[in-house]
Amino acid sequence: MLFPKWLLPKHRCQVLIDESTALSYSSCLIVYVRTTLDENVGPITFFFDILELPGTTADDIELALMNCLYANGFTDAYLNECFMGFASDGASVMLGKKNGGAAKLKDRFPRLLTWHCLNHRLELSVNDAVKCCTQINPFKIFLDTLYTL
Numbered sequence: 001m002l003f004p005k006w007l008l009p010k011h012r013c014q015v016l017i018d019e020s021t022a023l024s025y026s027s028c029l030i031v032y033v034r035t036t037l038d039e040n041v042g043p044i045t046f047f048f049d050i051l052e053l054p055g056t057t058a059d060d061i062e063l064a065l066m067n068c069l070y071a072n073g074f075t076d077a078y079l080n081e082c083f084m085g086f087a088s089d090g091a092s093v094m095l096g097k098k099n100g101g102a103a104k105l106k107d108r109f110p111r112l113l114t115w116h117c118l119n120h121r122l123e124l125s126v127n128d129a130v131k132c133c134t135q136i137n138p139f140k141i142f143l144d145t146l147y148t149l
Contacts, residue, residue: 011036014085016045016117017065017101019056019094027053029064034085048072058093061101066108083109087117090124 013035022028029052034045049072051064069079086102088094095102095116102114130140 012082012084016087018089027056029053029061031068058099058101058104062104079109083112086112086114090116
């Protein structure tokens with residue numbers, strides 16, 4: 001079976017993606033891969049690629065991700081066997097159950113597990129806690145001002 005030369009055969013991999021806007025106001029897709037490159041080290045997550053998106057629909061995201069994987073040596077045979085996980089933020093275009101990017105990938109790779117990224121969930125939880133706790137507003141304003149400086 002063909003597989004990317006840098007990836008060990010039969011090793012499972014997961015893909016984490018996030019959509020962002022560049023300074024030029026174009027949409028970008030940031031791709032991370034989690035896999036095992038060395039048996040002694042265990043699984044690692046690393047930056048894989050950043051792609052400019054032609055649009056922000058689920059079809060655009062799926063096409064860009066698949067083209068990125070194919071361009072870097074992944075094949076359908078390898079992905080069918082070893083592509084085990086997909087994570088992204090909770091946006092419906094990413095994780096929508098019927099027409100999101102995760103649903104489209106799951107149609108293509110039925111064994112794929114999809115989930116809402118834990119880091120994004122944590123960010124939402126902290127944001128909700130900050131909204132409820134008005135005593136920390138001066139501190140939040142200070143940090144926001146410091147950030148913009």
